[in-house]
Every structure is written in structure tokens, then in C-alpha cells.
Amino acid sequence: MKSSKMNKRRKFIPAQVIVTYYFIAIAVSVVLLRLPGVHKPGVEVDFIDSLFTAVSAVSVTGLTSLNISETYSVFGYVMLILILQLGGIGIMSLGTFIWLISGKKIGLRERQLIMIDHNQSNLSGVVYLIKEIVKILLLIQIVGAVLLTLYFTEYFDTFKQAFMHGVFTSVSATTNAGFDITGQSLIPYHNDYFVQIITSILIVFGAIGFPVLIEVKEFLSNKNKSFRFSLFTKLTTITYGILLVFGTVMIYLLEMFNSFKDMPWHEKFFSAFFHSVSTRSAGLTTVDVTLFNEGTTFFMSALMFIGASPSSVGGGIRTTTFAIAVLFLINFSRGKTNIQIFNREIHLIDIFRSYAVIILALIMVSMATILLTITEPTLTITQIIFEITSAFGTCGMSLGITNELSNIGKVTIMILMFIGRVGLISFLFSLGGKSNQTKYHYPKERVIIG
Template sequence: MLDKGLFFISLIAFISVIVEAGFKLPEWATDSIQFYYLICIFSFIATLSVRVITTFLYGKSTKKILFSEYFLFAILVIILFFHWLVPEGEESKLIIGGIASDLSIIRFHVIVLFIIEFSKRSLQFQKLDLNPAVLFTGSFLLLILIGTLLLMLPKATNNGISLIDALFTSTSAVCVTGLAVLDTSKDFTHFGQVIILILIQVGGLGIMTFTSFFGFFFKRNSSIENTLFIQDFINEKRMSKIVGTTLKIIGFTLFLELLGAILIFLTINEQMSEPGEAVWFSVFHSISAFCNAGFSTLAQGLYDPVVRQVYSLHLIISALIILGGIGFPVIFDVYNSFKYTFSQRFYDWCGESKYRHKGRHLTVHTKIVLVTTTALLVVGFAAYLWSEQHNTLAGLSWYEKIIVSIFGSVTPRTAGFNTVDMTQLAMPTILVYLILMWIGASPGSTGGGLKTTTFAVAVLNTLSIAKHRPRVELFRREITNESVRKAFSVIIMSFLVIGLSVFLVTLYNPEMPLIAVAFECFSAFSTVGLSLGITHDLHMFSKIVIIVTMFIGRVGTLTILVALIRKAKTHTYQYPHESVFIT
């Protein structure tokens, strides 16, 4: 009962934070909201205190109260009582009844409290008896809707925003695409940019991954139902590893984004006029790059004169894009392989190698992703360097040409950043970009597109047919028939979605060049975010088409089909085989 009450109290407090940040309120309303923050914090302290007292009185195990809750409890107590004697009249200070606390810290903890309470209940979603595909799709729809409402708050934009533009921006951020109908740097306030960044972060990893992380971290227990339900969202087949994998995904993401932000700050600190501006630029672009979003706080993106020639920044952004798009299963598999190799060498050095089992290192999935990603990066680099000699690379030194070509090969892989004027690209480069955008990133990553493994399996199957082989074999393993069928299904569905999108956009914007429209639709489906400069001029219905295309590309065509179509019953009979003429 106490937990339910605390959830509703934290929910009201969270809404109050949004209202206070998004609207211009009279002074009495602001004071009331700030007083309610204290009620929320005191409620949490009281609830946890009752839990602690009950635990000791009835002799139950104290492990039911997690260290994280004790830590948060201590922080809140320090906030309320350590700053008791703070001078009155100081800005951003809350003084009620002699208690003084920094408002920003209080708001932060109110948000954390709501996330904790909401996440605890998110693990109970399996009781709704919904298909995981339905819940996955619904979570993105819900996040897009919430983002749309938040972006329409008065304080989120400088000159207001229409419903369709707010929906477009929210979808682009949640689906980590990067297409923008408004200038992120000029049209959105700092509060609006924070909303976009949160949507990028949560959308890049998936809202179910985030809520599962906090739910596992702060909930006292995790049932078998919870772990089985989360299994499909994080691509983890071993049930015993689900909780650990969820924590690793969040931990690795935050660590890498923090490291990227530090490196970016050290790189561009001299180019920025103020340290605060440099910090915000670093954090925003680190998260946007790792999540393969492509949003930027500069009007011209990385083509802006301030950072256009900061090539070390381009390399850092490229590294973040690759790591974010290669997929968490691959990263963890490579890490485990290095760990295994190191331990093997250690036992060899100790003379105990004969007692150690030498198993297989990398999985076939990891090898396919690494080989395909490397091949696409090399081909993209060579194609860009060759076709742009007299266009975007003209007048640059060889060092600059190599860096720009590397970035030009990385960014179509669902990233969306640009260090050149996209309207000046040569036609061969645009065609190569269409292919790279269509293939996209790897499964289990923050990127979209067809996926590298889908493309690789389709190519391998084609080669097997040409060689009259009955099976698809690679690295001394046989690819399952189910994987081959899924690969061709995804390819067919991608062509249908992109083709229909191109048709509808040209129907509502017949004045636009076909190549620019096709580029826009490929970019939307593969959640890339690159554009040839037509996004701002799209008709309202064309924007809706692009919104739907971005959503389908991020969630996945097969996921949507599974969510919409009821599973067929398994039949015990089998019809006679008969061939169909294909060629």
C-alpha cells in the first residue's frame, strides 16, 4: 500500500517538474509546486524508514532493501538537513520552514524517484498478456506521443511549434533518425534541446531496456516471468544472463558516452566561447553520435565553420557512431573473447594450459558483423575519396581528404552527421550513400536500416545458389533456414515501404527532384538523418509519410507484422513438393 501511494506521489511530482519547466507560472503556483517536492521526498524517506523498521522488528533479511535505496535515502537526508543554514534570497534556493535545498538537486531527485517507482511497475507489464512485439511497438508510440507533448510546451521553443512539426521532431529523435524540419539550435530553447536529447537516449536503447534496468536495479526481486519477458528486447538467449546483460548495456552506454563527451570537450574547448557551451556541446554530440541520431546543436551541424576543420572531433564522432552501430552482442562477444584469450595466455605462462579447455571464441554472428562492417566502411571510403575529388574534397590536403572520406563512409551508416555540404555531393556518391543507408547498422545496436547480417545472409544465399549448394555455410557453421527466410522477407518489406514512401512524397511534392525524394525516404527508413535539403519544404502529408517511414524503419517491418498478424497454428500435415520456375 505504501509503495502504491509513493508511486502516485512521485508521478504528480514528476508532472509538476514538467509543468514548472514548460510553462510560465505565477509565483504562488511555483511556491506550491516547490513545497510539494519536499512532500514527495519526505514520503520516500518515511516509506523507506517504515520498511527498515519492519525489517528489523520482524527479523526479516535486510537484503530486501537494496544498497541503491539506502544510498538514495542518505542523499535525500543530506539535501534536506545538511543545507539547513543557507542564506535567504540566494537564487535557485528553496527555503520553506527553515529548510534550504538547491532546487535543481531536488528536481533531479524527484525525477529519479519517479523513474524508480515507474520502473518497478514496468516489470509487471507481462501481466497484460501482450505479445512482446506489441509492447515493443507500443512503447515507441507512447514515447513519441510524450515527446510530442513535451516539445509543444511554451518554454520548449522560442517561437512556438505546430503539432505536425512537434510530432516529426519527436519521431525523428525517438527513432534516432536526425531529420529535422526546424533548426535545433535556433528554434528550440535549452529546455527543448534537453527534451530532444532525452528522447534520443531513451529511443536509442529502447524504453523497455531503460525501465528494465531501473526495475532490476531497484526492485527487491526479479521473477522468472520478468526475465523471460525482457529476453526479446535485449537479444539475449540465455535466461541466466538477462539481468546481467541489461545492466551491461546501460553501463557500457553511459561509460562510452561519458568518455566520448570528455574527449570531445578536450577537442573543441578552445573553439567555444564559454565552458558551459562546450560542456553541453560535448554531452549532446556524444549521446547523439553513439545513438546514431545525427542531431546537432549547431545550425549547420558539423559543417558549421566553428568545427568544420576540427578533424580530431570528426574521428571521435566516427568512433562513437561505429561502436553504437555495431551492436551490443558483438561488443560483449569481442570483450569476452579478449578476456578469454588473456586468461588463456596467463594459464599458458603458468604452465597449466593442458588443463584448460580451448573453446570457440567469436560467434558466427559477430564474425559476420565485423567482416561486413569493415567491408562496407572500406568500400564507402574508397568510393567517397574517388567520386568527390572535384566536389567536396576539392582544395583539401591529402590528410583532410582522408579524414573527410572516413567520415563520409561512416555517417551514412544510420548516423546523419555531415561535415560537407550535402547538396554538393556528386551523383555517384549519392548512389553509394543510398546503398549504405539501406544496409544500415547491425542488429542489437542503436542504429537502423536493413542490418548488416541481413545483407550478408542474402548475399551468401545467392552465392550458395550459384554454386549449387543446398545449404548456406560460413566459418564452418551452417546458417539456419529460418535466418535466410527472414533476411529475404526483410529485404522485400524494405523495398515495399521505401517504394511506397517515395511514391506518396512525390505525389504531395511533385516539384521536388526524384533523387532528392528517394534520398529522403531511404534516410528516413534507415533512420540515417541525411538529407539533400528538402526536409524543411515537405508538404504536411509528406511529413506524415516520413514520420511513418521513420517509425517502421526503427521498430522493424517484421516486428510490426508480428504485432499485427496473429500467429498461425502449427499443422501436423505436409503437402507434396512442387517446383516453380524462377528463371
């Protein structure tokens, strides 16, 4: 411990760079959201609500203490779209760029996080990767916007209206921001499976993680005959898929006699499926989630707590963290302390990381919950837990309480959105400094556990 304190904070580490970028992005966003003409005529917005919207947009969470469609002008929508790019695409590609320019100073660990098995350890490789990230994400958004705009001409009188909704919905879905300009999320499209399928696909593209997209592209392009998917891609994709299916089944079962009871089976299915997709990190909804029963909201809180893939536009503890925890439990109960999967072995350090992330997340979410029961005495604990896990998972679903929060409540939610988006590992390392293994050892002694 002593040696740890002495070495602390000597070097500016990549995790601190990301956190700093985030603060700057939030500051820029607040300025953008206070520009003249951003609001609809006659609308006044408190500073804390602009800040809240900025944090929510940069962290692509989508919780808002005001009604976007009633507050912001078309110019305001454009600003929001820009901010969503800063938050969604920005964090990964700018982060990569920063790692690039810090050159040899950065450790192997961070390089591996970017390069994941691409054998691109040189400068051009990193530039290529950033370009790919931006290109792929923008391409997905454009395709989504074109499809939705064309389709929305049936819903809206003018092409301008359809275009505005098409673009905003596409950006909001792909960046998993979950903002809406309908005033009621995607509830107007609760019977429209085309809109739901398109937005679901966009959401998954955003939340599945950049490395997965790049590897799939590489796989499809067939340039590299010896290509194999990385362990990360396999693990996160399968976990994402399992959570998606499990979530759909559970929400279907939990709501079939409740809020879904008057729906035909296909609408029940799509309602369950869409909200399972959405809890990964998008936060868009097609039904009024306040009608869900407490079991469903608790279950969805757990899904939001888990969140999306790392290196995606999502938040939470992340799919891989959850997967490693479960795999570890299964292996440990069989008497093994290592995890072997897909003919690979998980590194010990990643088991440690997943443990640290889960404990920190649990402590944060529990403490925030108890704090909000004090500061928001009119709210139920179900509403509070849902709001908090939604913020931490940068999901943005709400039981309709965001605008009722006290200022302490709003600040708490902002901090959770921020940490959820930055990621707990980056957050931890930005606090704690570099790896700092003690060189001396004490005698080991067993204690009784569990």
C-alpha cells in the same frame, strides 16, 4: 491460411510490446517537447513539427523539419538528450526487460535473440545484460562528452558553451541520432580530424550492436577462458567493416573530381570516411551533401537502406540481413542452398527472415518514393529517394528538403523512421502474430523462375 487466421492475435507477443513501447515513448517525447521553456523565446512550433521531432528523436534518425539550434532552448536540448536515451538505449534494454518479466511465456527464439550465446538463460543473466547495456552506452557517452568538451574549449568562448556542444555531440553521435546544435551538422569541424575521429568512434560504438560490445568486453576481461565470439558478432562486425571500407573508397572515387576536388588528399579521405561511417546510421555530415553528385547520393541511399547492426541504435534492413543475402547468393550460384561461414551454418529460418525483410523493405521504400513524387511535386526523385532511405535507415542525412515536405510527406517519413527503428522483423511479427506453420500439405509443384 485458414488456420492462420483463426490463431491470429490471440496472444500479446514481444514484438507488439516493442511497438507499444515505441508509441508511448513518442507520446512522452511530444509532451516533453511541448513543455514551457523548451523553445527559444518567441519561437512557435506547429504540432506536426513537434511530433516529427519526437519521432525523429525516439527513432534516433535526426531528420528535422525545423532548425534545432534556432528552435530549442538549452532546456530543450536537455529534453532532446533524454529522448535520445529513450530511443537509443531504451528500445534494447526496455525490450529486454519486457521479455524478462513475461517470463516463461516467451519462446526460445526471443530468448536466443537476447542471450546470444552467453549461456545466461536465467533471470540474473538478463538483469546483468540490461545493466551492461545501459552502463556501456552511458560510459561511452560520458567519455565522449569529456573528450569533446575539453577539446571544444578551443572553439568556444565559454566553458558552458563547450560543455553544451561536447555533451550534445557525444550523445548525438553515440546514439547515432545525428541531431546537431550547430545549425549545420559537423560542417564547422570539416578540417578537424580529432573531432571526426572521436565522433566516428562513438558512432561505431552505437551502431555496431550491443551484443558485439558485450562480447568484446567479455573477451577483454578474460574471465572466460573458453570464450568465443558468436556468429552474430563475427558476421555483423565484418559486414560493418566491409561496408565502411567500400563506402569510403566509393565516396572518395565518386566525389574526388566533384565536391572534394579542391581538398588535399587527407581531407578527401576524411570526408569520404566520415560519410561512409555516417551512412551506417548516424547522419552527421562534415560537408554539404547537397553538393554531392547524383551517383554519390544514390550510392549513399543504398548504404543507408542497408543500415546498421541489429540490436544497435541504427535502422535499415540491418547488416546481417544484407550479409546473409549476399552469402546466400554466392552459395546458391555454387549450387548450395545452405550457408556455411566461420565453421557455422546459418539457420534456414534466418535465410527466410532476411528474404522477407528485404522484400518488405523494397516494397515500402518504392511505394513511399512514388507517393512522395505525387505529394512533393517540386522535389527531384534523387532528393526523395535519399530522404526516404535516410528515414528508413534512421540515418537522418537529407538533401535539405525535410522542412519543405507536405504533411503527407512528413507522416510518410515518420512512419518510415518508426518502422526502420523498430526493425522489419519486429514490425512484421507485430502485424502477423505468432509462428503458425500449417499442419497440412498440398502436393508440391515446380514453377519456372527468373
